[in-house]
Amino acid sequence: MKILVCISNVPDTTTKITFTNDNTQFNTAGVQFIVNPYDEIALSRAIELCEGGKGTVTVINVGESQTDPTIRKALAIGADDAVRINAAPRDAYFTAYQIAEYAKTTEFDMILCGRESIDYNGSQVAAMIGEFLDIPSISIIKKLDYDGTTATLEREIEGGKEVISVTGKFIASCSEGTAEPKIPNMRGIMSARTKPLVVIEAKDIEQVAKVQQFETPPPRGTVKLVPAEETAKLIDLLHQEAKVI
Amino acid sequence: MSVLVYVEQVDGKFKKSVFEAVSYAKAIADKQGSNLTAVSIGNVDESELKALGNYGASKVLNVSNDQLKNFVNQAYASIIAEAAKKESTDIIVLSNSFSGKGLAPRIAVKLKAGLVDGAVELPQLDGGKFLVKKTAFSGKAFAITELTSAIKIIALNPNAFGIKESAVDATVEAFSPEIKATDLSAIVKEIVRATNKVSLPDAEIVVSGGRGLKGPENWGMIEELAGLLGAATACSKPVSDADWRPHSEHVGQTGIAISPNLYIAIGISGAIQHLAGVSSSKVIVVINKDPEAPFFKVADYGIVGDAFEVVPKLIEALKAHKG
Numbered sequence: 001m002k003i004l005v006c007i008s009n010v011p012d013t014t015t016k017i018t019f020t021n022d023n024t025q026f027n028t029a030g031v032q033f034i035v036n037p038y039d040e041i042a043l044s045r046a047i048e049l050c051e052g053g054k055g056t057v058t059v060i061n062v063g064e065s066q067t068d069p070t071i072r073k074a075l076a077i078g079a080d081d082a083v084r085i086n087a088a089p090r091d092a093y094f095t096a097y098q099i100a101e102y103a104k105t106t107e108f109d110m111i112l113c114g115r116e117s118i119d120y121n122g123s124q125v126a127a128m129i130g131e132f133l134d135i136p137s138i139s140i141i142k143k144l145d146y147d148g149t150t151a152t153l154e155r156e157i158e159g160g161k162e163v164i165s166v167t168g169k170f171i172a173s174c175s176e177g178t179a180e181p182k183i184p185n186m187r188g189i190m191s192a193r194t195k196p197l198v199v200i201e202a203k204d205i206e207q208v209a210k211v212q213q214f215e216t217p218p219p220r221g222t223v224k225l226v227p228a229e230e231t232a233k234l235i236d237l238l239h240q241e242a243k244v245i
Numbered sequence: 246m247s248v249l250v251y252v253e254q255v256d257g258k259f260k261k262s263v264f265e266a267v268s269y270a271k272a273i274a275d276k277q278g279s280n281l282t283a284v285s286i287g288n289v290d291e292s293e294l295k296a297l298g299n300y301g302a303s304k305v306l307n308v309s310n311d312q313l314k315n316f317v318n319q320a321y322a323s324i325i326a327e328a329a330k331k332e333s334t335d336i337i338v339l340s341n342s343f344s345g346k347g348l349a350p351r352i353a354v355k356l357k358a359g360l361v362d363g364a365v366e367l368p369q370l371d372g373g374k375f376l377v378k379k380t381a382f383s384g385k386a387f388a389i390t391e392l393t394s395a396i397k398i399i400a401l402n403p404n405a406f407g408i409k410e411s412a413v414d415a416t417v418e419a420f421s422p423e424i425k426a427t428d429l430s431a432i433v434k435e436i437v438r439a440t441n442k443v444s445l446p447d448a449e450i451v452v453s454g455g456r457g458l459k460g461p462e463n464w465g466m467i468e469e470l471a472g473l474l475g476a477a478t479a480c481s482k483p484v485s486d487a488d489w490r491p492h493s494e495h496v497g498q499t500g501i502a503i504s505p506n507l508y509i510a511i512g513i514s515g516a517i518q519h520l521a522g523v524s525s526s527k528v529i530v531v532i533n534k535d536p537e538a539p540f541f542k543v544a545d546y547g548i549v550g551d552a553f554e555v556v557p558k559l560i561e562a563l564k565a566h567k568g
Contacts, residue, residue: 013498013518017385037499092360093353118383118498122362127318127350136319136431139347142492152434156493157343158255158446160438162316166431176485176492176500208359208394212376215387217524223531223541228550232562234530237546239566242528244507245450245474 038114457512
């Protein structure tokens with residue numbers, strides 16, 4: 001079995017988000033980059049499925065050389081090898097196209113990725129890869145079992161879940177619950193340095209979306225405190241002033 | 246030129262988020278001076294389809310087919326792309342729901358269309374550019390995104406635009422594009438849906454609990470408060486990590502981002518990752534015994550006090566308020 005896992009290089013979750021150049025660029029100064037937390041879940045599930053010599057896991061990243069430390073982190077967690085498609089990921093369409101083109105050149109049983117990246121929050125790449133490859137895509141799963149030919153997946157829906165079965169190649173985007181994120185151990189960290197990381201060049205494709213500018217949310221006013229002994233007053237405020245109940 | 250809106254049905258009915266997407270699409274069609282067509286897939290009654298006129302759809306393409314009773318994104322994407330071609334659509338609108346997220350990207354690839362998901366405002370069409378504002382960095386920022394493709398797709402965040410009524414007479418037209426067998430290769434085995442609960446992403450009011458509640462056995466009062474308010478329940482990351490509550494209730498940067506009209510946070514300190522997922526709520530109420538909790542800095546209303554004393558009082562006051 002071979003599993004491809006797509007990983008994205010994103011700012012650490014504690015990052016205070018600021019922008020430069022007239023709010024057109026994300027300010028990376030002093031920012032720690034990590035493996036996108038949802039991709040880490042996907043990677044952890046892929047490693048579990050391949051445990052005991054059942055298969056291998058290849059991580060794929062679309063990025064320039066500064067993402068290599070993030071790729072090495074994924075190798076330390078337990079991926080067997082890595083491919084970096086050498087380009088700045090300009091939009092989801094571009095990223096998905098690059099990964100799909102790579103997938104056409106290699107054998108695989110499934111592709112896993114995270115439900116969305118925590119920077120641009122587009123949950124687009126998985127389903128786009130599915131369409132480029134004309135294979136089923138299941139977005140936002142919370143459970144994945146695989147018997148070697150058929151996968152059983154649980155997908156999140158509003159107020160519940162849906163159980164889906166797929167035979168043959170597929171792609172799924174993973175959310176919490178699919179696996180517990182694995183933490184690299186010392187042996188993993190040591191071996192990550194020598195695991196293969198192949199760099200390939202990106203292919204050209206028309207650009208369809210482009211971020212023109214960023215905005216930060218307007219600051220909120222100061223909090224109106226209601227004394228604990230006058231709790232009932234809160235209901236009046238929400239009803240008469242805020243008009244939300 | 247036309248605008249197409251996909252209307253997602255659940256058991257043959259449309260939810261509020263669908264009427265919101267139709268209202269939003271109608272506003273775009275008005276800006277553009279074109280007509281709005283809705284496309285419905287699955288078995289929906291004629292009267293339910295005609296009611297889409299109340300929000301501005303002048304035509305409804307009805308794809309009624311037993312094979313398509315359950316949502317299969319591959320097949321649904323093919324149908325919507327065919328509908329877009331038939332209607333010479335240049336803008337497609339849908340809800341940024343769980344199904345929408347699995348659907349829109351596939352349509353985008355079929356039509357070489359740019360896609361903005363998580364839109365929070367109407368597109369700006371000034372200066373020949375097509376700009377859409379969307380949430381980014383998990384609610385810590387917004388990104389104004391330009392779509393440069395001929396066909397554009399917008400997935401609208403729930404509660405971002407609201408429902409606007411129109412008085413349009415909708416004509417319902419049967420539509421039966423061909424469906425490839427490979428488009429139906431993913432099989433829906435089971436659907437489990439709690440019918441008595443308000444779904445979290447669509448909820449107008451959300452009551453959320455954190456570690457301050459000390460254990461899963463104390464969620465009774467959270468559920469009671471939510472029940473009285475017609476609210477959905479949610480929780481912070483430490484709570485779902487400890488399995489006090491299911492992961493599907495975790496709101497925040499690595500959970501789901503929500504934007505209800507009212508968010509009530511009980512016993513949640515307000516870590517930056519949590520705030521990211523809820524900061525676009527219109528009104529935030531924080532109940533916490535620690536006056537230094539960072540959540541108070543972004544709250545509209547707050548009570549410094551013990552949740553175990555405050556919440557029961559709140560429930561009582563709410564019962565009195567409802568009479």
